[in-house]
Amino acid sequence: MPLTEVDVMRLKAVDPLEAERSITILTAGERGQVGLSAFSYSLDKGAQFERSGNCSFLTEDKRCRVHDLAKPAMCRLFPYTFLHCPDGVRVALSFASTGVLCNSGLDLSDQQDLLARTHDLFLELYPELPGETLAKWSRTxxxxxxxxxxxxxxxxxxxxxxxxxxxxxxxxxxxxxxxxxxxxxxxxxxxxxxxxxxxxxxxxxxxxxxxxxxxxxxxxxxxxxxxxxxxxxxxxxxxxxxxxxxxxxxxxxxxxxxxxxxxxxxxxxxxxxxxxxxxxxxxxxxxxxxxxxxxxxxxxxxxxxxxxxxxxxxxxxxxxxxxxxxxxxxxxxxxxxxxxxxxxxxxxxxxxxxxxxxxxxxxxxxxxxxxxxxxxxxxxxxxxxxxxxxxxxxxxxxxxxxxxx
Known part of the structure; x- marks a missing residue:
């Protein structure tokens, strides 16, 4: 999972040992891939990740240990994703989320403030993506x-x-x-x-x-x-x-x-x-x-x-x-x-x-x-x-x- 500089600083402050084991620097080639220009690091090399496929900052009952203090930006986007279309922005939900699978929580129509903040974070992480996406519609x-x-x-x-x-x-x-x-x-x-x-x-x-x-x-x-x-x-x-x-x-x-x-x-x-x-x-x-x-x-x-x-x-x-x-x-x-x-x-x-x-x-x-x-x-x-x-x-x-x- 990609991390920003700020993400890394927060994770190191909360658990420096696990951060050292789990975080690697993205190469120039990796950062040049679509959607990764805002990221400098990757969270994917921790001992727990390699053993189970799970994030190194999950507890045994699969809860985030850093949710309140250092939750990375990509995790804060989850389970939402956004697609910019000629007639407006579409929001979707990931069915990798247990809450989405169970259809729990508020309707999206009742989450306007949260969606607006999450969309702002999306634009911060992917500033060039909306323009690139809109241009692709003309080639669809x-x-x-x-x-x-x-x-x-x-x-x-x-x-x-x-x-x-x-x-x-x-x-x-x-x-x-x-x-x-x-x-x-x-x-x-x-x-x-x-x-x-x-x-x-x-x-x-x-x-x-x-x-x-x-x-x-x-x-x-x-x-x-x-x-x-x-x-x-x-x-x-x-x-x-x-x-x-x-x-x-x-x-x-x-x-x-x-x-x-x-x-x-x-x-x-x-x-x-x-x-x-x-x-x-x-x-x-x-x-x-x-x-x-x-x-x-x-x-x-x-x-x-x-x-x-x-x-x-x-x-x-x-x-x-x-x-x-x-x-x-x-x-x-x-x-x-x-x-x-x-x-x-x-x-x-x-x-x-x-x-x-x-x-x-x-x-x-x-x-x-x-x-x-x-x-x-x-x-x-x-x-x-x-x-x-x-x-x-x-x-x-x-x-x-x-x-x-």
């Missing part, structure tokens, strides 16, 4: 080669944000205020699917299904797994929280070069194929689980942290597709949990009972981990191009969303 695209007309985008997103807002507002601590029938079976996944379908329908037919033309020997199910498996490894299974910019692309390209390859999830000495895992039944999401997922997607859409300047300069179509992939990963992980539990409990019925005990907690932890990794990744251009090739099959996201429901 619907698909590669088609630049967004911002007013058209605003009209496009309004309907889908309204649908998500209805879903979020109709949940109240375990109960739906409206019946599922009144909500017409709507969900964050169906909102994304409809957004995607609306954009895809406007594309000329000759742009669609490029992978099917390039790899006619591969059925769509195999292409789906060639994409979802690397994403699952990167965002769920890998022990390293950093998602390399080209990691997913390299894996997908490797799979495509061997069209006969079958992919498996390994559980101890057993393995399960991708189609077998997709066929595992885990039941629909509970109201609380659906609310958590609805809020996750709503925040990404509202704050525009899924495409353009908000995420790796992905085109709008690809950004929606990418968000749908993340929802599918949660479902895949729950299916894999059930299969793993069946090895322990001897049958699927007992495994289902064991999984149901705290599935909401598992969904929360999956979204926490996915969001942590999202904040650190910046995809290379070839990754965005590869994702668009997969996205240009109009039926693929529908299959992923069906998997995620």
């Amino acid at each position: 695209q619907y698909v590669a080669g088609a630049t967004i007309v911002y007013d058209h985008f605003l009209r496009f997103e309004a309907h889908y944000l309204s649908r998500l807002q209805v879903l979020v507002e109709n949940y109240n601590g375990g109960d739906l205020l409206a019946s599922p029938a009144e909500l017409q079976g709507d969900s964050a996944g169906s909102v994304l699917a409809d957004m995607f379908a609306s954009l895809a329908a406007s594309l000329p037919a000759e742009m669609l299904r490029p992978l099917a033309l390039s790899f006619p020997a591969l059925d769509e199910s195999k292409l789906d797994q060639y994409l979802l498996m690397p994403f699952y490894i990167a965002y769920v299974a890998a022990s390293d929280q950093a998602v390399r910019a080209d990691l997913i692309t390299l894996a997908v390209m490797t799979y495509l070069q061997n069209e006969k390859r079958d992919l498996y999830f390994v559980l101890g000495d057993a393995k399960i194929s991708f189609p077998e895992l997709c066929a595992v039944e885990i039941g629909p999401y509970s109201a609380a689980e659906a609310d958590l997922i609805n809020r996750f997607v709503y925040v990404k859409l509202f704050a525009r942290l899924y495409f353009g300047p908000g995420f790796s300069m992905l085109p709008l179509l690809t950004g929606i597709f990418h968000l749908g992939i993340l929802l599918a990963l949660v479902r895949l992980a729950l299916k894999l949990d059930k299969v793993a539990a069946a090895h322990i409990h001897a049958d699927m019925a007992s495994a289902a009972e064991a999984q149901a005990e705290d599935r909401l907690g598992r969904v929360a932890e999956l979204l926490r981990e996915i969001d942590r990794r999202l904040t650190a990744v910046d995809y290379a251009e070839n990754t965005a191009a590869m994702l668009e090739l997969f996205a240009l099959d109009p039926d693929r996201l529908a299959r992923f969303i069906a998997l995620s429901q």
Whole structure:
């Protein structure tokens, strides 16, 4: 985590020994990276960090030891983030925060003073970022080669944000205020699917299904797994929280070069194929689980942290597709949990009972981990191009969303 000069002075005053062990100087090259010009040091080398992955200034119950006296600027920003757009500043919340996951505390509309102070701190740490972000909006695209007309985008997103807002507002601590029938079976996944379908329908037919033309020997199910498996490894299974910019692309390209390859999830000495895992039944999401997922997607859409300047300069179509992939990963992980539990409990019925005990907690932890990794990744251009090739099959996201429901 980057630190300012003032951060370092305060930490050394509170705990000089731990500061000495945990703080390193950023190199000139590191400071030259986007967003690091205001920082001189890094908090990442403490003994506790290397042992557990946690900050060296956390207590055993994961509370900040320096919260009142020396909390670093980056920690004071958390869990808020800001995106400057032509129509104003959007604020988002990190689902790496337990408070955000639990939807606790005041509504953002009741935190105007705090948000203003936090935004001022954001501008202090990243003085050049607002201008750079606003300039990027003029280069943001619907698909590669088609630049967004911002007013058209605003009209496009309004309907889908309204649908998500209805879903979020109709949940109240375990109960739906409206019946599922009144909500017409709507969900964050169906909102994304409809957004995607609306954009895809406007594309000329000759742009669609490029992978099917390039790899006619591969059925769509195999292409789906060639994409979802690397994403699952990167965002769920890998022990390293950093998602390399080209990691997913390299894996997908490797799979495509061997069209006969079958992919498996390994559980101890057993393995399960991708189609077998997709066929595992885990039941629909509970109201609380659906609310958590609805809020996750709503925040990404509202704050525009899924495409353009908000995420790796992905085109709008690809950004929606990418968000749908993340929802599918949660479902895949729950299916894999059930299969793993069946090895322990001897049958699927007992495994289902064991999984149901705290599935909401598992969904929360999956979204926490996915969001942590999202904040650190910046995809290379070839990754965005590869994702668009997969996205240009109009039926693929529908299959992923069906998997995620």
